[in-house]
Each structure stands twice: as C-alpha cells, then as structure tokens.
Amino acid sequence: MSFSGTILRRISRRASFVVLGIGLVANGCTAREEPVAPSQDRPNILLIVTDDQRVMPLSPMMRHTEEWFGAQGTAFTQAFAATPRCCPARVSFLTGLYAHNHHIYGEGVTPSALAAVEPLMIQQRLHEAGYRTALFGKFLNNWPNERNPANFDRWATTPIVKYAGAEWNVDGAIQVVHQNSTSFVGDMSIAFFQESESRDEVPWFLHVGFMAPHPPSEVEPRYRRASVPPLRLSVAMREEDRRDKPPFVRKQRLPTVSEIQSRRVPQLRSLVAADDQIDRIMT
Numbered sequence: 001m002s003f004s005g006t007i008l009r010r011i012s013r014r015a016s017f018v019v020l021g022i023g024l025v026a027n028g029c030t031a032r033e034e035p036v037a038p039s040q041d042r043p044n045i046l047l048i049v050t051d052d053q054r055v056m057p058l059s060p061m062m063r064h065t066e067e068w069f070g071a072q073g074t075a076f077t078q079a080f081a082a083t084p085r086c087c088p089a090r091v092s093f094l095t096g097l098y099a100h101n102h103h104i105y106g107e108g109v110t111p112s113a114l115a116a117v118e119p120l121m122i123q124q125r126l127h128e129a130g131y132r133t134a135l136f137g138k139f140l141n142n143w144p145n146e147r148n149p150a151n152f153d154r155w156a157t158t159p160i161v162k163y164a165g166a167e168w169n170v171d172g173a174i175q176v177v178h179q180n181s182t183s184f185v186g187d188m189s190i191a192f193f194q195e196s197e198s199r200d201e202v203p204w205f206l207h208v209g210f211m212a213p214h215p216p217s218e219v220e221p222r223y224r225r226a227s228v229p230p231l232r233l234s235v236a237m238r239e240e241d242r243r244d245k246p247p248f249v250r251k252q253r254l255p256t257v258s259e260i261q262s263r264r265v266p267q268l269r270s271l272v273a274a275d276d277q278i279d280r281i282m283t
Helices: 063-070 086-095 111-120 122-128 181-197 257-282
Strands: 007-011 016-021 045-051 132-137 154-157 166-170 173-177 204-213
Touching (some): 045 086, 045 257, 122 132, 154 181, 204 257
Parallel strands (some): 045 204, 132 154, 132 204
Antiparallel strands (some): 166 173
C-alpha cells in the first residue's frame, strides 16, 4: 500500500469530500444499529484505497481517475508513507497516528492488537456522530474473517489476497465470492449509494479498498488485452552492487526483464479494472 499521490476533491450538493489514497473490540461484535443524524450540512466521505500501487502517473492506466480528480482535486506532490508497510500504513491512515503511537509495526500483527487499535479509527468517530458507514474490500492485514468490523453498518471484506474464489465476511455471513473482487467491490459500493439515497439526510462514510494492483493481480478477461506503457528500468532494477544496502536487499537476486514484465503487466491491467470501477462510483 502506498500513498504516492493522495488526491482530494470536493463534490456534490452536501460539500462532500472524496479522498483517493493511492498506494489501509469485542470478538464478533459490531454496531449494526442504523445511525440517526440531524438534518444539517455535513460532508459525505468516500475513501478509495488501492493496494501496493507504486509511485506512478495515473495515465494511461487510470485515465478516468485522472479526469475525475485532476481538474478539481488537490495533488499532494510531496506526500509520503511514514511507515512503508501495508498494515501500519493502513492503521495510520485510519487513525491519524504514527506507528510508534498505534503500535502496529508489520503485517504479522495479532488480531488482539488490531482489535485494540480499532476504536481509534475514523469510522467509530463518524458512526458516533450519526454517519451511516460502510466498508467494501480490504481492511487490515490479518483481520480475522469471522470477526465483524466494528462501527460499520454495511461491509464486505476479506483478509485474503485472492481476486476470485476467496471467503468474504459479508454483513456477518461468511461466503465465497466468485466474482472478481474489483467488480464485486464496485457493485457493493453502488448498491450502498442506492440505499443511501432513500435517507439522503443521513451523511455517509464509505471505505472502498481495492486489492488491485497487489499480486497475483488476476484480471477479468475483458482487461487481459489492455495496452500497457513500455517498461523503463529504474536504477534499483539494474543495481548489481548492493553492498551498501540492508541484508534483505543484498541477498535478493536481480530479476530478469521477463520476470519483471510477468508481474508488471497484470498489475497495470488490474489498475485499468479499478479505474473503471472508480468511474462507476464517481458517476
């Protein structure tokens, strides 16, 4: 997960804010009561997160996203991940805390540690403030599938990085989702918007967590021929003398161009799929 180009855009009649983060309890308990909010101008909040996306221009793989956010958005060109690890970065993004304050330092975190930090996250504050809250897609590494995420009224999430055929927790029920996860998350998000229209006086917070472009980057057939830009090898990809690097870098074998492409091409094509779903959501 990375935050290489966080973009903020103001939209809609309730001065809603959309954030795109490019790259985040008691056991089994969650608040399922529908929130009641007084009618007032409070922004809807849409958080869209991709997973393992490297620093890169949005075009040509995410042209819809660039069009939606480019004209009216704010690009934080000097943004960085204080902790460039997936789970710590996700927790920091949702709590506003550095890792040395929330104490989540890696992916091998225990469920009890995640449960301890969950009350500090934004969804609790918003739910207590009367927001209708939802989570569709990836939440936190090692989050137990059988544990319902607290302070969400609707959710469909899985800790398994598998684009189709994984077990998901959908509103408290464990089920296998055979649909590609990118399209599934898009469909669930659209359904949430449609449900919210009937109670438009209640503000909402929606956390959309695409797996793309995290390997194995499985793409639907309609994206398997999507064109990708030519590969330009970075200095890191060509560096043979790594004596000044940490042990875990020194011991790794430099991949061949073919190996780089075998991973890179499906990753980029999975971003095209995510871009289409972002276009649906924004529309």
